[in-house]
Amino acid sequence: MSTTTDPQWTPDAIDLIRDVPATGTYTITDEVQITDREHQLVLNMGPQHPSTHGVLRVILRLDGEVILDCDPVIGYLHRGVEKLGESHRYAQVVPWTDRTDYVAAPMNNLGCVMAFEKLAGLESPERAQYWRVIFSELSRIASHLVWLGTHALDIGALSMSLYCFRERELILDIFEAYCGARLTTNIMEIGGFSRPIPEFLPQQIRDFTKIFPQRQQEYAELLTANPIWIARTKDIGVISPQAAVDYCLTGACLRGSGVNYDIRKAMPYLVYDRLDFEVPLGTHGDVYDRYLVRMEEMRQAVRIIEQCLDAVENMDTPLMAYESAYVIPPHKGTMTTAEDMQRHFIWVIKGFSPPVGEAYVAVEHPKGENGYYVVSDGTSIPYRFRIRSPDFVNLGVLPYVAQGAMLADMVALIGTIDIVLGSVDR
Protein backbone atom coordinates (compact mmCIF):
# COMPACT_ATOMS: atom_id res chain seq x y z
CA MET A 1 0.00 0.00 0.00
CA SER A 2 1.60 3.23 -1.08
CA THR A 3 1.19 6.36 0.95
CA THR A 4 -0.37 8.30 -1.92
CA THR A 5 -3.38 5.99 -2.17
CA ASP A 6 -3.90 5.81 1.58
CA PRO A 7 -7.01 7.91 2.34
CA GLN A 8 -5.82 8.56 5.88
CA TRP A 9 -2.63 10.18 4.71
CA THR A 10 -3.37 13.89 4.59
CA PRO A 11 -0.98 16.63 3.54
CA ASP A 12 -1.18 17.99 7.08
CA ALA A 13 0.67 15.00 8.42
CA ILE A 14 3.52 15.50 5.96
CA ASP A 15 3.77 19.13 7.01
CA LEU A 16 3.78 18.05 10.60
CA ILE A 17 6.88 15.94 10.15
CA ARG A 18 8.69 18.40 7.92
CA ASP A 19 8.02 21.36 10.18
CA VAL A 20 9.52 19.79 13.25
CA PRO A 21 12.68 21.74 14.07
CA ALA A 22 15.67 19.91 15.45
CA THR A 23 15.67 21.90 18.65
CA GLY A 24 12.55 20.32 20.09
CA THR A 25 10.44 23.45 20.21
CA TYR A 26 7.55 21.87 18.34
CA THR A 27 4.24 22.33 20.15
CA ILE A 28 1.06 20.39 19.78
CA THR A 29 -2.10 22.23 18.81
CA ASP A 30 -5.60 20.91 19.18
CA GLU A 31 -6.10 21.08 15.45
CA VAL A 32 -3.26 18.71 14.78
CA GLN A 33 -4.53 16.29 17.38
CA ILE A 34 -7.98 16.13 15.80
CA THR A 35 -6.97 15.89 12.18
CA ASP A 36 -4.24 13.36 12.75
CA ARG A 37 -5.85 11.11 15.31
CA GLU A 38 -5.82 8.35 12.70
CA HIS A 39 -2.08 8.47 12.40
CA GLN A 40 -1.29 8.49 16.08
CA LEU A 41 0.15 5.48 17.75
CA VAL A 42 0.41 4.82 21.47
CA LEU A 43 3.61 2.92 22.16
CA ASN A 44 4.65 1.39 25.43
CA MET A 45 8.36 1.49 26.26
CA GLY A 46 9.52 -0.50 29.24
CA PRO A 47 9.44 -1.31 32.12
CA GLN A 48 11.82 -4.04 30.97
CA HIS A 49 13.43 -2.11 28.15
CA PRO A 50 17.25 -2.25 28.20
CA SER A 51 17.56 1.49 27.60
CA THR A 52 15.35 2.67 30.43
CA HIS A 53 18.08 2.02 33.04
CA GLY A 54 15.94 -0.15 35.24
CA VAL A 55 12.20 -0.39 35.55
CA LEU A 56 11.04 2.86 33.99
CA ARG A 57 7.99 2.67 31.79
CA VAL A 58 7.26 5.42 29.29
CA ILE A 59 3.99 5.64 27.38
CA LEU A 60 4.60 7.47 24.13
CA ARG A 61 2.07 8.98 21.77
CA LEU A 62 3.60 9.05 18.35
CA ASP A 63 2.82 10.54 15.00
CA GLY A 64 5.10 8.70 12.65
CA GLU A 65 8.44 9.01 14.37
CA VAL A 66 7.62 12.25 16.17
CA ILE A 67 6.80 12.06 19.84
CA LEU A 68 3.67 14.10 20.51
CA ASP A 69 3.49 13.36 24.18
CA CYS A 70 5.01 11.06 26.73
CA ASP A 71 4.01 9.90 30.18
CA PRO A 72 6.67 8.31 32.38
CA VAL A 73 5.30 5.70 34.78
CA ILE A 74 7.44 5.07 37.84
CA GLY A 75 7.07 3.28 41.13
CA TYR A 76 7.98 -0.27 40.15
CA LEU A 77 10.88 -0.21 42.62
CA HIS A 78 9.10 1.64 45.43
CA ARG A 79 10.11 0.12 48.75
CA GLY A 80 8.93 2.83 51.11
CA VAL A 81 12.35 3.92 52.36
CA GLU A 82 10.83 7.04 53.94
CA LYS A 83 8.30 4.99 55.90
CA LEU A 84 11.05 2.60 56.97
CA GLY A 85 13.18 5.55 58.02
CA GLU A 86 10.35 6.70 60.29
CA SER A 87 10.27 3.33 62.05
CA HIS A 88 13.98 2.75 62.69
CA ARG A 89 16.42 4.46 65.04
CA TYR A 90 18.70 7.11 63.62
CA ALA A 91 21.78 4.95 63.15
CA GLN A 92 19.69 2.18 61.62
CA VAL A 93 18.32 4.48 58.94
CA VAL A 94 21.72 5.19 57.37
CA PRO A 95 22.13 1.79 55.63
CA TRP A 96 18.72 2.23 53.99
CA THR A 97 20.05 5.18 52.06
CA ASP A 98 22.60 2.91 50.36
CA ARG A 99 19.69 1.18 48.67
CA THR A 100 18.24 4.30 47.09
CA ASP A 101 20.94 5.32 44.61
CA TYR A 102 23.05 2.21 44.62
CA VAL A 103 25.63 3.32 42.05
CA ALA A 104 26.83 6.15 44.33
CA ALA A 105 26.06 4.75 47.76
CA PRO A 106 28.60 6.76 49.86
CA MET A 107 27.08 9.99 48.60
CA ASN A 108 23.63 9.01 49.87
CA ASN A 109 25.05 8.12 53.27
CA LEU A 110 26.79 11.46 53.42
CA GLY A 111 23.61 13.53 53.05
CA CYS A 112 21.70 11.42 55.55
CA VAL A 113 24.49 11.40 58.12
CA MET A 114 25.06 15.14 57.79
CA ALA A 115 21.36 15.80 58.31
CA PHE A 116 21.40 13.75 61.52
CA GLU A 117 24.58 15.52 62.65
CA LYS A 118 23.06 18.91 62.00
CA LEU A 119 19.97 17.93 63.96
CA ALA A 120 22.09 16.72 66.86
CA GLY A 121 24.42 19.71 66.58
CA LEU A 122 27.69 17.80 66.29
CA GLU A 123 30.49 18.07 63.80
CA SER A 124 32.84 15.45 62.46
CA PRO A 125 36.60 16.01 62.90
CA GLU A 126 38.68 17.55 60.16
CA ARG A 127 40.42 14.37 59.06
CA ALA A 128 37.08 12.57 58.75
CA GLN A 129 35.79 15.44 56.63
CA TYR A 130 38.70 15.05 54.21
CA TRP A 131 38.08 11.33 53.96
CA ARG A 132 34.39 11.95 53.42
CA VAL A 133 35.27 14.17 50.50
CA ILE A 134 37.59 11.50 49.09
CA PHE A 135 34.96 8.79 49.24
CA SER A 136 32.21 10.99 47.89
CA GLU A 137 34.32 12.16 44.94
CA LEU A 138 35.27 8.55 44.21
CA SER A 139 31.59 7.68 44.19
CA ARG A 140 30.98 10.63 41.87
CA ILE A 141 33.42 9.14 39.37
CA ALA A 142 31.87 5.69 39.84
CA SER A 143 28.39 7.05 39.18
CA HIS A 144 29.45 9.06 36.14
CA LEU A 145 31.22 6.01 34.73
CA VAL A 146 28.02 3.98 34.93
CA TRP A 147 26.17 6.87 33.32
CA LEU A 148 28.73 7.24 30.53
CA GLY A 149 28.87 3.53 29.80
CA THR A 150 25.12 3.01 29.66
CA HIS A 151 24.38 6.29 27.91
CA ALA A 152 26.91 5.54 25.17
CA LEU A 153 25.62 1.98 24.97
CA ASP A 154 22.07 3.26 24.40
CA ILE A 155 23.21 5.51 21.61
CA GLY A 156 25.25 2.77 19.98
CA ALA A 157 28.83 2.86 21.26
CA LEU A 158 29.02 -0.62 22.70
CA SER A 159 32.68 -0.65 23.70
CA MET A 160 32.33 2.36 26.01
CA SER A 161 30.42 0.36 28.59
CA LEU A 162 33.20 -2.23 28.74
CA TYR A 163 35.86 0.42 29.32
CA CYS A 164 33.80 2.34 31.88
CA PHE A 165 32.99 -0.68 33.97
CA ARG A 166 36.67 -1.66 33.88
CA GLU A 167 37.60 1.59 35.65
CA ARG A 168 34.62 1.39 37.96
CA GLU A 169 35.99 -1.90 39.23
CA LEU A 170 39.05 -0.07 40.57
CA ILE A 171 36.84 2.28 42.60
CA LEU A 172 34.74 -0.58 43.92
CA ASP A 173 37.99 -2.30 44.94
CA ILE A 174 38.87 0.80 46.97
CA PHE A 175 35.47 0.71 48.71
CA GLU A 176 35.92 -2.98 49.34
CA ALA A 177 39.38 -2.45 50.80
CA TYR A 178 37.95 0.00 53.31
CA CYS A 179 34.63 -1.53 54.35
CA GLY A 180 34.35 -4.95 52.74
CA ALA A 181 31.31 -4.15 50.59
CA ARG A 182 31.28 -3.07 46.98
CA LEU A 183 27.75 -1.90 46.33
CA THR A 184 25.93 -1.09 49.58
CA THR A 185 28.92 0.26 51.41
CA ASN A 186 27.52 2.21 54.39
CA ILE A 187 30.85 4.05 54.54
CA MET A 188 29.72 7.25 56.27
CA GLU A 189 28.73 7.01 59.90
CA ILE A 190 27.27 9.49 62.34
CA GLY A 191 30.25 11.41 63.71
CA GLY A 192 32.89 10.34 61.20
CA PHE A 193 34.45 6.94 60.63
CA SER A 194 34.50 4.27 63.29
CA ARG A 195 36.76 1.92 61.33
CA PRO A 196 40.40 2.94 60.84
CA ILE A 197 41.65 3.77 57.35
CA PRO A 198 43.99 0.98 56.17
CA GLU A 199 47.59 2.08 55.66
CA PHE A 200 47.71 0.94 52.05
CA LEU A 201 44.50 2.76 51.07
CA PRO A 202 45.96 6.21 50.22
CA GLN A 203 48.46 4.56 47.88
CA GLN A 204 45.72 2.51 46.25
CA ILE A 205 43.69 5.67 45.63
CA ARG A 206 46.78 7.45 44.30
CA ASP A 207 47.34 4.61 41.84
CA PHE A 208 43.80 5.10 40.63
CA THR A 209 44.10 8.85 40.26
CA LYS A 210 47.32 8.32 38.30
CA ILE A 211 45.71 5.91 35.85
CA PHE A 212 42.31 7.46 35.48
CA PRO A 213 43.01 10.74 33.62
CA GLN A 214 44.71 8.84 30.79
CA ARG A 215 41.84 6.40 30.59
CA GLN A 216 39.33 9.22 30.56
CA GLN A 217 41.27 10.84 27.75
CA GLU A 218 40.74 7.64 25.80
CA TYR A 219 36.99 7.86 26.31
CA ALA A 220 37.00 11.47 25.25
CA GLU A 221 38.93 10.61 22.10
CA LEU A 222 36.36 7.93 21.31
CA LEU A 223 33.34 10.16 21.76
CA THR A 224 33.89 13.92 21.88
CA ALA A 225 34.80 14.43 18.23
CA ASN A 226 33.03 11.35 16.94
CA PRO A 227 30.66 12.43 14.14
CA ILE A 228 28.08 9.77 15.00
CA TRP A 229 28.10 10.78 18.67
CA ILE A 230 27.75 14.45 17.74
CA ALA A 231 24.90 13.73 15.33
CA ARG A 232 23.04 11.80 18.01
CA THR A 233 23.58 14.31 20.84
CA LYS A 234 23.99 17.86 19.49
CA ASP A 235 20.80 19.94 19.51
CA ILE A 236 18.88 17.05 21.07
CA GLY A 237 16.87 17.67 24.22
CA VAL A 238 17.62 21.36 24.56
CA ILE A 239 16.62 22.87 27.91
CA SER A 240 16.80 26.63 28.25
CA PRO A 241 18.17 28.10 31.52
CA GLN A 242 14.73 29.43 32.45
CA ALA A 243 13.08 26.06 31.82
CA ALA A 244 15.81 24.27 33.79
CA VAL A 245 15.12 26.42 36.84
CA ASP A 246 11.35 26.21 36.45
CA TYR A 247 11.48 22.42 36.22
CA CYS A 248 13.49 22.34 39.47
CA LEU A 249 16.46 20.64 37.81
CA THR A 250 19.73 20.29 39.67
CA GLY A 251 23.14 18.83 38.98
CA ALA A 252 24.53 18.42 35.49
CA CYS A 253 21.05 18.87 33.94
CA LEU A 254 20.96 22.40 35.37
CA ARG A 255 24.61 23.27 34.78
CA GLY A 256 24.43 21.92 31.24
CA SER A 257 21.99 24.77 30.57
CA GLY A 258 24.46 27.29 31.95
CA VAL A 259 22.95 27.98 35.39
CA ASN A 260 25.74 28.12 37.94
CA TYR A 261 24.44 26.21 40.93
CA ASP A 262 26.75 23.73 42.57
CA ILE A 263 26.17 23.18 46.29
CA ARG A 264 29.88 22.57 46.81
CA LYS A 265 30.47 26.19 45.75
CA ALA A 266 27.19 27.87 46.67
CA MET A 267 26.93 26.55 50.23
CA PRO A 268 30.19 24.72 50.91
CA TYR A 269 29.95 21.75 53.23
CA LEU A 270 32.76 19.60 54.65
CA VAL A 271 36.09 21.05 53.45
CA TYR A 272 35.06 22.03 49.94
CA ASP A 273 35.75 25.70 50.63
CA ARG A 274 39.47 24.87 51.08
CA LEU A 275 39.77 22.91 47.86
CA ASP A 276 40.59 24.23 44.44
CA PHE A 277 38.27 23.03 41.71
CA GLU A 278 36.16 24.36 38.85
CA VAL A 279 32.46 23.97 38.15
CA PRO A 280 31.93 23.29 34.43
CA LEU A 281 28.97 24.98 32.77
CA GLY A 282 27.28 24.21 29.47
CA THR A 283 26.28 26.83 26.96
CA HIS A 284 23.58 25.28 24.81
CA GLY A 285 21.75 22.94 27.18
CA ASP A 286 21.61 19.91 24.91
CA VAL A 287 22.62 16.29 25.45
CA TYR A 288 26.13 16.98 24.21
CA ASP A 289 26.65 19.80 26.70
CA ARG A 290 25.55 17.63 29.59
CA TYR A 291 28.00 14.99 28.39
CA LEU A 292 30.82 17.56 28.39
CA VAL A 293 29.84 18.82 31.85
CA ARG A 294 29.91 15.35 33.37
CA MET A 295 33.23 14.51 31.70
CA GLU A 296 34.76 17.66 33.17
CA GLU A 297 33.26 16.88 36.58
CA MET A 298 35.19 13.61 36.58
CA ARG A 299 38.45 15.44 35.86
CA GLN A 300 37.72 17.91 38.68
CA ALA A 301 36.90 15.02 41.02
CA VAL A 302 40.37 13.58 40.42
CA ARG A 303 41.87 16.97 41.28
CA ILE A 304 39.84 17.15 44.51
CA ILE A 305 40.87 13.64 45.55
CA GLU A 306 44.56 14.41 45.02
CA GLN A 307 44.34 17.59 47.11
CA CYS A 308 42.57 15.74 49.91
CA LEU A 309 45.14 12.93 49.87
CA ASP A 310 47.92 15.49 50.18
CA ALA A 311 46.12 17.08 53.12
CA VAL A 312 45.52 13.88 55.07
CA GLU A 313 48.93 12.42 54.37
CA ASN A 314 50.51 13.37 57.68
CA MET A 315 47.34 13.99 59.64
CA ASP A 316 47.08 11.92 62.78
CA THR A 317 43.95 13.36 64.36
CA PRO A 318 40.93 11.19 65.25
CA LEU A 319 38.46 10.07 62.61
CA MET A 320 35.46 10.05 64.91
CA ALA A 321 33.88 12.81 66.95
CA TYR A 322 33.87 12.08 70.66
CA GLU A 323 30.43 13.26 71.66
CA SER A 324 29.19 10.97 74.37
CA ALA A 325 25.49 11.39 73.63
CA TYR A 326 25.40 10.83 69.91
CA VAL A 327 28.40 8.90 68.70
CA ILE A 328 29.34 5.25 69.00
CA PRO A 329 32.42 4.97 71.29
CA PRO A 330 35.73 3.74 69.88
CA HIS A 331 36.11 0.01 69.51
CA LYS A 332 39.20 -0.20 71.70
CA GLY A 333 37.54 1.68 74.53
CA THR A 334 34.48 -0.53 74.30
CA MET A 335 36.62 -3.60 74.82
CA THR A 336 38.74 -2.21 77.66
CA THR A 337 36.90 0.44 79.72
CA ALA A 338 33.62 0.17 81.58
CA GLU A 339 32.41 3.67 80.65
CA ASP A 340 32.74 3.14 76.94
CA MET A 341 31.20 -0.30 77.17
CA GLN A 342 28.13 1.17 78.91
CA ARG A 343 27.93 3.93 76.35
CA HIS A 344 28.19 1.40 73.56
CA PHE A 345 25.43 -0.67 75.14
CA ILE A 346 23.09 2.31 75.45
CA TRP A 347 23.92 3.53 71.96
CA VAL A 348 23.09 0.17 70.43
CA ILE A 349 20.03 -0.69 72.53
CA LYS A 350 18.35 2.71 72.87
CA GLY A 351 19.98 4.85 70.21
CA PHE A 352 20.22 8.59 70.76
CA SER A 353 17.63 11.32 70.85
CA PRO A 354 18.41 14.65 69.16
CA PRO A 355 16.54 17.76 70.31
CA VAL A 356 13.12 18.66 68.92
CA GLY A 357 13.48 20.43 65.60
CA GLU A 358 14.05 19.93 61.94
CA ALA A 359 16.99 20.08 59.58
CA TYR A 360 17.54 19.98 55.85
CA VAL A 361 20.94 19.11 54.44
CA ALA A 362 21.69 18.79 50.76
CA VAL A 363 24.85 17.46 49.15
CA GLU A 364 25.97 17.69 45.55
CA HIS A 365 25.18 14.18 44.42
CA PRO A 366 26.49 13.06 40.99
CA LYS A 367 22.91 13.38 39.76
CA GLY A 368 22.02 16.66 41.42
CA GLU A 369 20.92 17.94 44.77
CA ASN A 370 20.38 15.08 47.19
CA GLY A 371 18.56 16.51 50.18
CA TYR A 372 17.52 14.98 53.47
CA TYR A 373 14.80 16.64 55.51
CA VAL A 374 14.55 15.22 59.00
CA VAL A 375 12.04 16.20 61.69
CA SER A 376 12.75 15.13 65.25
CA ASP A 377 10.18 14.90 68.02
CA GLY A 378 12.79 14.23 70.70
CA THR A 379 12.67 10.44 70.54
CA SER A 380 15.29 8.11 69.12
CA ILE A 381 13.31 7.54 65.92
CA PRO A 382 12.99 10.24 63.20
CA TYR A 383 9.49 11.69 63.15
CA ARG A 384 9.75 12.51 59.46
CA PHE A 385 12.46 11.30 57.15
CA ARG A 386 12.28 12.79 53.69
CA ILE A 387 14.65 12.00 50.84
CA ARG A 388 14.73 14.61 48.12
CA SER A 389 16.27 12.46 45.45
CA PRO A 390 17.73 14.37 42.49
CA ASP A 391 16.74 12.04 39.68
CA PHE A 392 13.08 11.87 40.75
CA VAL A 393 12.80 15.61 40.24
CA ASN A 394 15.01 15.63 37.14
CA LEU A 395 12.96 12.90 35.49
CA GLY A 396 9.92 15.18 35.66
CA VAL A 397 11.40 17.19 32.79
CA LEU A 398 11.20 14.22 30.40
CA PRO A 399 7.70 15.01 29.01
CA TYR A 400 8.92 18.54 28.29
CA VAL A 401 12.10 17.59 26.44
CA ALA A 402 10.53 14.63 24.64
CA GLN A 403 7.72 16.68 23.12
CA GLY A 404 8.46 17.02 19.43
CA ALA A 405 11.59 14.91 19.55
CA MET A 406 12.13 11.89 17.34
CA LEU A 407 11.49 8.41 18.66
CA ALA A 408 15.10 7.38 18.08
CA ASP A 409 16.26 10.16 20.41
CA MET A 410 14.16 8.90 23.30
CA VAL A 411 16.91 6.68 24.67
CA ALA A 412 19.34 9.59 24.49
CA LEU A 413 16.90 11.79 26.41
CA ILE A 414 16.40 9.22 29.15
CA GLY A 415 20.13 8.59 29.37
CA THR A 416 21.09 12.24 29.61
CA ILE A 417 18.95 12.80 32.70
CA ASP A 418 21.05 10.11 34.44
CA ILE A 419 18.49 8.20 36.45
CA VAL A 420 18.77 5.27 38.79
CA LEU A 421 15.34 3.85 39.42
CA GLY A 422 16.17 2.86 42.96
CA SER A 423 16.60 6.53 43.72
CA VAL A 424 13.61 7.68 41.67
CA ASP A 425 11.20 5.29 43.36
CA ARG A 426 12.86 5.04 46.79
Add this chain to the structure above:
Amino acid sequence: MSDETTIQEFRSAYSEPEDIWARDNYFHDDVERHPAVREARAAFGPAIVDVVRFRNETTIHVQPKYYRELCNYLRTHERLAFVALTDVTAVDMLKLRTTPRFDVVALLYSIDNRVRLRIKAGVDDGEPVPSLVPIWPGANWLERETFDMFGIVFEDHPNLKRILLADDWDEGFPLRKDYPLRGWKEYPSYNTERMVPRTRTRWTGRGV
Protein backbone atom coordinates in the same frame (compact mmCIF):
# COMPACT_ATOMS: atom_id res chain seq x y z
CA MET B 1 22.13 70.92 74.35
CA SER B 2 24.10 68.28 76.14
CA ASP B 3 27.11 66.50 74.79
CA GLU B 4 25.31 63.21 74.38
CA THR B 5 22.73 64.50 71.95
CA THR B 6 25.38 66.12 69.81
CA ILE B 7 27.29 62.87 69.62
CA GLN B 8 24.14 61.02 68.60
CA GLU B 9 23.29 63.59 66.01
CA PHE B 10 26.79 63.39 64.68
CA ARG B 11 26.60 59.60 64.46
CA SER B 12 23.24 59.59 62.76
CA ALA B 13 24.41 62.17 60.29
CA TYR B 14 27.79 60.75 59.37
CA SER B 15 27.77 56.99 60.02
CA GLU B 16 26.69 54.76 57.19
CA PRO B 17 23.14 53.46 57.43
CA GLU B 18 22.90 49.76 58.27
CA ASP B 19 22.58 47.62 55.17
CA ILE B 20 19.28 45.80 55.60
CA TRP B 21 20.12 43.49 52.69
CA ALA B 22 23.45 42.34 54.12
CA ARG B 23 24.06 38.62 53.89
CA ASP B 24 24.59 38.38 57.66
CA ASN B 25 20.97 39.29 58.20
CA TYR B 26 19.88 36.00 56.65
CA PHE B 27 21.72 34.14 59.40
CA HIS B 28 21.20 36.54 62.30
CA ASP B 29 19.91 35.17 65.60
CA ASP B 30 17.06 37.69 65.49
CA VAL B 31 14.85 36.09 62.88
CA GLU B 32 12.94 39.33 62.29
CA ARG B 33 16.06 40.74 60.63
CA HIS B 34 15.85 38.07 57.96
CA PRO B 35 15.04 40.03 54.77
CA ALA B 36 12.53 37.48 53.51
CA VAL B 37 10.68 37.51 56.84
CA ARG B 38 10.65 41.30 56.90
CA GLU B 39 9.36 41.60 53.34
CA ALA B 40 6.79 38.82 53.78
CA ARG B 41 5.45 40.42 56.96
CA ALA B 42 5.20 43.78 55.22
CA ALA B 43 3.32 42.33 52.25
CA PHE B 44 1.14 39.70 53.91
CA GLY B 45 0.79 40.90 57.51
CA PRO B 46 -1.52 38.62 59.52
CA ALA B 47 -1.31 35.82 56.94
CA ILE B 48 2.14 35.03 58.33
CA VAL B 49 1.27 32.77 61.24
CA ASP B 50 4.68 32.11 62.70
CA VAL B 51 8.39 32.33 62.00
CA VAL B 52 10.74 29.69 63.38
CA ARG B 53 14.51 29.50 63.38
CA PHE B 54 16.39 26.31 64.20
CA ARG B 55 19.95 25.32 63.31
CA ASN B 56 20.36 28.31 60.99
CA GLU B 57 17.26 27.41 58.98
CA THR B 58 14.31 29.75 58.71
CA THR B 59 10.74 28.54 58.41
CA ILE B 60 7.76 30.76 57.66
CA HIS B 61 4.36 29.39 58.59
CA VAL B 62 1.66 30.86 56.39
CA GLN B 63 -2.08 30.46 56.07
CA PRO B 64 -2.80 27.91 53.32
CA LYS B 65 -4.89 30.45 51.40
CA TYR B 66 -1.83 32.63 50.87
CA TYR B 67 0.67 29.80 50.39
CA ARG B 68 1.02 30.14 46.62
CA GLU B 69 0.85 33.93 46.69
CA LEU B 70 3.67 34.09 49.21
CA CYS B 71 5.83 31.72 47.17
CA ASN B 72 5.19 33.72 44.03
CA TYR B 73 5.91 36.97 45.85
CA LEU B 74 9.25 35.68 47.09
CA ARG B 75 10.08 34.34 43.64
CA THR B 76 9.32 37.56 41.79
CA HIS B 77 10.85 39.84 44.45
CA GLU B 78 13.79 41.73 42.99
CA ARG B 79 16.24 41.42 45.88
CA LEU B 80 15.12 38.14 47.42
CA ALA B 81 14.71 36.21 44.14
CA PHE B 82 13.81 32.79 45.50
CA VAL B 83 13.57 31.54 41.93
CA ALA B 84 14.24 27.86 42.54
CA LEU B 85 11.89 25.39 44.15
CA THR B 86 13.89 22.62 45.76
CA ASP B 87 11.30 20.42 47.37
CA VAL B 88 7.62 20.03 48.15
CA THR B 89 6.61 17.56 50.82
CA ALA B 90 4.45 17.31 53.91
CA VAL B 91 4.66 16.31 57.55
CA ASP B 92 1.84 14.54 59.36
CA MET B 93 1.67 16.30 62.73
CA LEU B 94 -0.87 13.84 64.19
CA LYS B 95 1.28 12.93 67.21
CA LEU B 96 2.55 16.45 67.89
CA ARG B 97 -0.56 18.65 67.83
CA THR B 98 -4.29 18.48 67.32
CA THR B 99 -4.99 20.91 64.52
CA PRO B 100 -4.18 21.52 61.73
CA ARG B 101 -3.10 18.02 60.98
CA PHE B 102 -0.62 18.41 58.12
CA ASP B 103 2.19 20.79 57.34
CA VAL B 104 2.77 21.23 53.62
CA VAL B 105 6.44 22.14 53.25
CA ALA B 106 7.92 23.98 50.29
CA LEU B 107 11.65 24.59 50.22
CA LEU B 108 12.76 27.60 48.21
CA TYR B 109 16.26 28.53 47.15
CA SER B 110 17.64 31.86 46.00
CA ILE B 111 20.42 31.38 43.45
CA ASP B 112 21.52 35.03 43.76
CA ASN B 113 21.66 35.19 47.56
CA ARG B 114 22.58 31.51 48.16
CA VAL B 115 19.95 31.13 50.86
CA ARG B 116 17.28 28.55 51.55
CA LEU B 117 13.86 29.30 52.97
CA ARG B 118 11.16 26.92 54.13
CA ILE B 119 7.50 27.77 53.72
CA LYS B 120 4.95 25.79 55.72
CA ALA B 121 1.18 25.77 55.38
CA GLY B 122 -0.89 23.92 57.95
CA VAL B 123 -3.92 22.13 56.53
CA ASP B 124 -6.50 19.74 57.90
CA ASP B 125 -7.43 16.45 56.33
CA GLY B 126 -9.24 17.10 53.04
CA GLU B 127 -8.55 20.82 53.04
CA PRO B 128 -7.12 21.87 49.66
CA VAL B 129 -3.84 23.70 49.18
CA PRO B 130 -3.13 25.88 46.15
CA SER B 131 -0.77 24.08 43.81
CA LEU B 132 2.62 25.50 42.85
CA VAL B 133 2.50 24.03 39.34
CA PRO B 134 1.35 27.32 37.71
CA ILE B 135 4.54 28.91 39.07
CA TRP B 136 7.02 26.02 38.83
CA PRO B 137 6.08 23.22 36.41
CA GLY B 138 8.63 21.08 38.24
CA ALA B 139 6.33 20.95 41.26
CA ASN B 140 4.09 18.59 39.29
CA TRP B 141 5.70 15.35 40.38
CA LEU B 142 6.59 16.58 43.86
CA GLU B 143 2.95 17.41 44.57
CA ARG B 144 1.77 14.18 43.04
CA GLU B 145 4.07 12.35 45.43
CA THR B 146 2.77 14.36 48.38
CA PHE B 147 -0.79 13.50 47.37
CA ASP B 148 0.19 9.86 46.94
CA MET B 149 1.80 9.60 50.37
CA PHE B 150 -0.39 11.92 52.49
CA GLY B 151 -3.63 12.42 50.58
CA ILE B 152 -3.23 16.19 50.47
CA VAL B 153 -5.25 17.71 47.63
CA PHE B 154 -3.60 20.43 45.56
CA GLU B 155 -5.92 22.85 43.79
CA ASP B 156 -5.22 23.64 40.12
CA HIS B 157 -2.92 20.68 39.76
CA PRO B 158 -3.17 19.41 36.16
CA ASN B 159 -2.75 15.72 36.84
CA LEU B 160 -3.23 14.84 40.50
CA LYS B 161 -3.00 11.07 40.68
CA ARG B 162 -0.82 8.50 42.36
CA ILE B 163 2.77 8.33 41.19
CA LEU B 164 4.83 5.89 43.25
CA LEU B 165 2.06 3.54 44.31
CA ALA B 166 -0.21 1.71 41.89
CA ASP B 167 -3.10 3.65 40.38
CA ASP B 168 -5.63 1.31 42.03
CA TRP B 169 -4.02 1.39 45.48
CA ASP B 170 -6.97 1.30 47.90
CA GLU B 171 -5.24 1.17 51.28
CA GLY B 172 -4.99 4.88 51.98
CA PHE B 173 -1.91 7.02 52.28
CA PRO B 174 1.17 5.30 53.68
CA LEU B 175 3.14 8.15 55.20
CA ARG B 176 0.32 9.20 57.50
CA LYS B 177 1.13 8.49 61.11
CA ASP B 178 -1.98 6.34 61.65
CA TYR B 179 -0.96 4.03 58.80
CA PRO B 180 0.67 0.89 60.20
CA LEU B 181 4.08 -0.09 58.90
CA ARG B 182 2.74 -3.30 57.40
CA GLY B 183 -0.40 -1.75 55.93
CA TRP B 184 -4.07 -2.18 56.75
CA LYS B 185 -4.71 -5.43 54.95
CA GLU B 186 -3.85 -8.85 56.28
CA TYR B 187 -1.23 -10.46 54.14
CA PRO B 188 -0.08 -14.02 54.74
CA SER B 189 3.18 -13.98 56.63
CA TYR B 190 5.86 -15.86 54.84
CA ASN B 191 7.31 -17.29 58.04
CA THR B 192 4.27 -18.92 59.59
CA GLU B 193 1.64 -19.59 56.95
CA ARG B 194 3.10 -21.33 54.00
CA MET B 195 1.89 -20.09 50.65
CA VAL B 196 2.97 -23.25 48.87
CA PRO B 197 1.45 -26.53 49.98
CA ARG B 198 3.94 -28.60 51.91
CA THR B 199 4.75 -31.46 49.59
CA ARG B 200 7.84 -33.57 49.40
CA THR B 201 9.96 -32.82 46.41
CA ARG B 202 11.69 -35.48 44.48
CA TRP B 203 15.10 -33.85 44.63
CA THR B 204 15.57 -32.71 48.18
CA GLY B 205 13.30 -35.00 50.09
CA ARG B 206 12.25 -31.98 52.16
CA GLY B 207 9.31 -29.64 51.93
CA VAL B 208 9.37 -26.99 49.25
